[in-house]
Amino acid sequence: MRRFSRTLFAVLALGGVSLLAANQTARAADPQRWSFEGPLGTFDRASLQRGFQVYQQACAACHALSHLRYGDLEGIGLSDHQAAAVAANAMVPGGYDSNGLAVLRPGIASDFFHDPWPNPQAARAASNGAYPVDLALITRQRQGGADYVYRLLTGYGDAPPGAAMFNNRNWNDAFPGNQIAMANPLRAGQMTFADGTKATVPEMSHDVATFLAWASDPSLEERRITGVQVILFLAFLTLLTYLLKRRIWTGLPRD
Amino acid sequence: MAQEPQTAQGSVAAPATRANWARNLFVETPPGASFPYGETRLPRNQGVLWHFGILAAVSLSLMMLTGVFLAMNYVVGVDPFATIQYLMRDVSYGWLIRLMHMAGASIFFIVAYVNLARGIYYGTYKAPRARIWQLGLVTLILMQITAYTGYLLPWGQMSYWSTLALAWTLGGIPFVGHGVVRWILGGDTLGAATLTHFYTFHILFAFAVVGAVYVHIRAIRENGPSNRDGVEAVAAEDVLPFHPYYTVRAGLAVLVFLILCSVVVFFIPYTFEHAANFLPADPLVVPSNIVPQWYLLPFYAITRCAQNSFIALVLVLAAWAVLFALPWLDTSATRSARYRPIFRPAFWAFIVLVILLGWAGAHPTTTGWLLLDRLFTLLYFVFFLIVLPLIGAIETPTPLPVPASPRLGGPASGAWPSVTTLPGTRGLETS
Amino acid sequence: MAGPAPETVATGAAAAAHHEDHPGPRRDFLKMTLGASLVVGLGTAIWPFLDTMDPSKNLMARTAVSVDLAAIPVGSGITVIWQGKPILVRHRSPAEITAMANVDILQLRDRASDLSRVKTGHPEWIVVYGTCGPDGCVATGNQPSDNRGKWGGWVCPCTGSEYDVSGRVRSGPAKQNLGVPPYDFVSATKITIG
Numbered sequence: 001m002r003r004f005s006r007t008l009f010a011v012l013a014l015g016g017v018s019l020l021a022a023n024q025t026a027r028a029a030d031p032q033r034w035s036f037e038g039p040l041g042t043f044d045r046a047s048l049q050r051g052f053q054v055y056q057q058a059c060a061a062c063h064a065l066s067h068l069r070y071g072d073l074e075g076i077g078l079s080d081h082q083a084a085a086v087a088a089n090a091m092v093p094g095g096y097d098s099n100g101l102a103v104l105r106p107g108i109a110s111d112f113f114h115d116p117w118p119n120p121q122a123a124r125a126a127s128n129g130a131y132p133v134d135l136a137l138i139t140r141q142r143q144g145g146a147d148y149v150y151r152l153l154t155g156y157g158d159a160p161p162g163a164a165m166f167n168n169r170n171w172n173d174a175f176p177g178n179q180i181a182m183a184n185p186l187r188a189g190q191m192t193f194a195d196g197t198k199a200t201v202p203e204m205s206h207d208v209a210t211f212l213a214w215a216s217d218p219s220l221e222e223r224r225i226t227g228v229q230v231i232l233f234l235a236f237l238t239l240l241t242y243l244l245k246r247r248i249w250t251g252l253p254r255d
Numbered sequence: 256m257a258q259e260p261q262t263a264q265g266s267v268a269a270p271a272t273r274a275n276w277a278r279n280l281f282v283e284t285p286p287g288a289s290f291p292y293g294e295t296r297l298p299r300n301q302g303v304l305w306h307f308g309i310l311a312a313v314s315l316s317l318m319m320l321t322g323v324f325l326a327m328n329y330v331v332g333v334d335p336f337a338t339i340q341y342l343m344r345d346v347s348y349g350w351l352i353r354l355m356h357m358a359g360a361s362i363f364f365i366v367a368y369v370n371l372a373r374g375i376y377y378g379t380y381k382a383p384r385a386r387i388w389q390l391g392l393v394t395l396i397l398m399q400i401t402a403y404t405g406y407l408l409p410w411g412q413m414s415y416w417s418t419l420a421l422a423w424t425l426g427g428i429p430f431v432g433h434g435v436v437r438w439i440l441g442g443d444t445l446g447a448a449t450l451t452h453f454y455t456f457h458i459l460f461a462f463a464v465v466g467a468v469y470v471h472i473r474a475i476r477e478n479g480p481s482n483r484d485g486v487e488a489v490a491a492e493d494v495l496p497f498h499p500y501y502t503v504r505a506g507l508a509v510l511v512f513l514i515l516c517s518v519v520v521f522f523i524p525y526t527f528e529h530a531a532n533f534l535p536a537d538p539l540v541v542p543s544n545i546v547p548q549w550y551l552l553p554f555y556a557i558t559r560c561a562q563n564s565f566i567a568l569v570l571v572l573a574a575w576a577v578l579f580a581l582p583w584l585d586t587s588a589t590r591s592a593r594y595r596p597i598f599r600p601a602f603w604a605f606i607v608l609v610i611l612l613g614w615a616g617a618h619p620t621t622t623g624w625l626l627l628d629r630l631f632t633l634l635y636f637v638f639f640l641i642v643l644p645l646i647g648a649i650e651t652p653t654p655l656p657v658p659a660s661p662r663l664g665g666p667a668s669g670a671w672p673s674v675t676t677l678p679g680t681r682g683l684e685t686s
Numbered sequence: 687m688a689g690p691a692p693e694t695v696a697t698g699a700a701a702a703a704h705h706e707d708h709p710g711p712r713r714d715f716l717k718m719t720l721g722a723s724l725v726v727g728l729g730t731a732i733w734p735f736l737d738t739m740d741p742s743k744n745l746m747a748r749t750a751v752s753v754d755l756a757a758i759p760v761g762s763g764i765t766v767i768w769q770g771k772p773i774l775v776r777h778r779s780p781a782e783i784t785a786m787a788n789v790d791i792l793q794l795r796d797r798a799s800d801l802s803r804v805k806t807g808h809p810e811w812i813v814v815y816g817t818c819g820p821d822g823c824v825a826t827g828n829q830p831s832d833n834r835g836k837w838g839g840w841v842c843p844c845t846g847s848e849y850d851v852s853g854r855v856r857s858g859p860a861k862q863n864l865g866v867p868p869y870d871f872v873s874a875t876k877i878t879i880g
Contacts, residue, residue, distance in 0.1 A: 066337075067340035105752060108750045140530065219344070233727060321735075346742055347742055
């Protein structure tokens, strides 16, 4: 029991301290409004396409996006030709040539997204020992989902004075433990969006978080539309059945 | 219409002895005859909660239907996690059947637990219906095994670690425990062999659930349906024909239930899933907190009480044993909590206790939570072994309604013959 | 039907009779609508389940194989698999090209010009489906050592039908020419099927 109360006290104290610390280091992370929020939300196609560009230019060099195929990009509003063109820019394993040597070929729509690493060891070796996580399900894997991705990408900053930093770690407000191996991947203006949107860090973070939310759950829109149809139909059936029930039960004395 | 039913229960058979009941089950009355739809009569004082039996049957049907089509698309292979993603992304409507099955498991357990709680509240396990209650418990155990084995199949982090944690409960079996676990898992830890085993178990036990439900329904049929007042129907006034009255009412209940299910499946399908289970299983990385599926949590909390795995196993078996013994632990002659002023609050306290037990089980085994685990487990057994028998001894039930009285829709005279001659009325003489 | 019926006592059997006695037209309409809706609903609901067993349409539409033609000598051919189906790719000699172009179309069972069956500018390459019978039989004749039949193209080992080197049926029970799959030249020596 004494251990329990000590633990309880320690937890409360830690919570208080971290709250204070959070107040000191909090950056302007205004709550994000996501296009896919709410029961009927849909993905903002323009944001998805910008987010895909951010992924391609700022993330894809280290982070895989497994389970997704290039053809799936039709889901973010690309035409099949555009998706095929994206695929053709990637070199994927193409079997073996007549001498039995492994060859690469341009990707096609049914190919999975290119994995930047041949194996996890290579990924760690090139990334200061930290494994660049697969992003395909990141918004499902992390508490907070897209909000977490946004907070992480906008959460870089200088370490507070006196913080004992490990080697090759960067201060990040949103990352558990605050010391993240990934260097800040986003700089304002580092890319140009075709639709003229200004590539600020919050904008890029928001768009890539939207894209990753889509990547985690590409059937979200179809699911919601189907849900509305199914529920409307069931409600219609329920109404008819209710009328029938009232009719059949009418005239019976009440219990 | 000159039809005059002679007995209130329609075609309910005379009380069966144990031996001929078993023979009846498959030999003398073929399965098709188990539900003579047209002549079935149901007590008029069945409450809304009696729909949960039918809702459970609907849930089971949907689980079997989605399960069959999932089984056709699931690849028991080297990368089961990727198989699920293939199902969710590439298979036509794969996301739909997968989410129906995933959320459906939790919905099925909600329905089954409401059905169970309903049985406790209205004392429907009392004679002559102890067999119905126990068959229901058998169904629930088979459901839990099915759900437990099925939860490994997505091969997420939580699948992996909660399966491993729970499997080692069986390690508490004296002398052969370790061997039994190795035999079930196909190794000391989880691997491809485990996946194949569990995939097969999952399907086998799913069909076992169907079988158990069938026998459960047969038992309801043979012992007569219960009702919220716990008095037996004795006259034609006490019952209504199943068709069309209960057909349309159950149909309405099923439709409302399906709407609620649709809300879950289409709009909040991941409510019951842990974020950690979207990470592929990694035998080298333990999640910060291993939590089984919510419907196993109260039992999981009980297994955690003891460091010694043998005692843990004994505790969880005892937790089931008291449920099976409930018809005898509850000594009151009155069935329904509607007429039991002391049992009523005790029942709700018990429900809160079970929720607390699950809540404690969802937390890491730090000293504080372990203490709560043990406290709640103790109270669980106190409820069954001390509180229930005690209440039966000291409680004065309020008067039961007379069957065929105006309350139940009968004529106002109330002069009806003794109720004790009909099946299922033992225990009423004393009250 | 507003308000309860006059009966104050409705016994089990009498209650059953009660609703049979007054089959109002509205209820019949209700029942019919409900029944029809149920049938439609169940019929629609079963579709997604059955559809999970179909090959994924998106995936099928997107799969493609590329074939390197440089290694295929004149007069020879290879068989590749696309979407689970065999595809015959044959390198034709100038003599074969001329012979195929000069075939009198009106004599053919399934009339088609050689020009319509090859890509413009690449008459030396003929690409056809290898499936030659209803049972999935695969035509032989790619290798010079294979039986190519009287017309020098392919022979169906199951039906005995013979095809010319444009894939057109010339004899035997077959009614139709070998189909041409969708493909494109990405370079002079490389095609992508699909």
